[in-house]
Amino acid sequence: MADNNSLVGGQSLMRKINYRVILVQVLVMMFLSINFLLIITFFMKHFFYTTMRYILFATTLLSDCLILIVTNILLILNYFPFIIPTWLCVIMCIILSLYNFVTPVTLTAMTLERYVAICMPLQHAELCSTRRTLHCILMIYGLSSIPCIINFSIFFASATNNFFTQDRICSVEIFILQRWQGHVRSAVSQFYFLIMCITIVYSYIKIMKVAKAASGENKTSTWKGLRTVILHAFQLLLCLIQLWCPLIESAVLQINFMLFINVRYFNYITFNLAPRCLSPLIYGLRDEMFFHALKYYAVCGLYKSHLIN
Known part of the structure; x- marks a missing residue:
């Protein structure tokens, strides 16, 4: 009788897990399809890939696509325990660790671009040129790689050669060999969280002052920029909370394993997938020029936008 109950409970758990996995596959495929369409639209118009805000937007799209694929x-x-070589898991987790920071750092750079456009309009063309944008992207990847270098340098210094020859279920937690390593990772994430929050708040306050002093068309444009910054701030908040998720999950893991599974699934949906659906909203729908171009290419040229013509 106990065996039957165990079997039923196991089947129920597997069915629940399958539903969860199917839901994630639907969301991931939907977001990837939207992002790929936005990326195609970006490359179809010269103005987009020569303008800083759109180049940074494309950077977030590429980062989001890679994160969605690797995390999926x-x-x-x-969920369906597959054992893979440790070296392959290391590569996947390094990519994930890097791009977990690329998206929030890029969003911070996009906020600063809006700050320059609204508060320093005369210097915007010089500070946000295509050449400077490429330098900005290099800085984004440089800043985003620092936490990855710190965390994995500590791991490589602590791990034995035997660790890399084993096959195991891939998870970020297997690279935390000592509890203090988790504290270091958390401290680095919180430092980035603080710096990016200060940047967002500073930009918001400065743009708010300009918005109150502006008049006519400038006022409308400024308030639109302010709303964009608010959306960036919300998206960035979700991404930054994601940096705290490993700390929360490791604490929950000490309490109950099934609770850990549920919390990790909730965190993945809320703080990993949700921020990736806001980028299309901010620039794919709210930006008039990009929206007309997207609509044009989405229907294979049947829609004749006057901006495209």
Whole structure:
């Protein structure tokens, strides 16, 4: 009788997990399709890939696509336990660690671009030129790689050669060999959280002052820029909370394993997938020029936008 109950409970758990995985696959495929369409639209018009805000927007789209693909692979590997070589897991987690920071750092750069456009309009053309944009992207990747370098340098210094020859279920937690390593990772994430929050708040306050002093068309444009910054701030908040998720999950893991599974799934949906659907909203729908171009290419040229013509 106990065996039957165990079997029923196991089947119920597997059915629940399958529903969860199917839901994630639907969301991931939907977001990837939207992002790929936005990326195609970006490359179809010269103005977009020569303008800083659109180049940074495309950077976030590419980052989001890579994160969605890698995290989805890891989710499948963990829910249907597949054992892979440790070296392959290391590569996947390094990519994930890097791009987890690329998106929020890029969003911070996009907020600063709006700050320059609204508060320093005369210097905007010089400060946000295509050449400076490329330098900005290099800085974004440089800043985003620092936490990854710190965390994995500590891991490589602590791990033995035997660790890399084993096959195991891939998870970020396997690279935290000592509790203090988790504290270091958390401290670095919180430092980035603080710096980016200060940047967002400073930009918001400065743009708010300009918005109150502006008049006519400038006032309308400024308030639109302010709303964009608010959306960036909300998206950035979700991304930054994601940096705290490993600390929360590691604490929950000490309490109950099934609770850990549920919390991790909730965090993945709320703080990983949700921020990736805001980028299309901010620039794919709210930006008039990009929206007309997107609509044009989405229907294969049947829609004749006057901006395209």
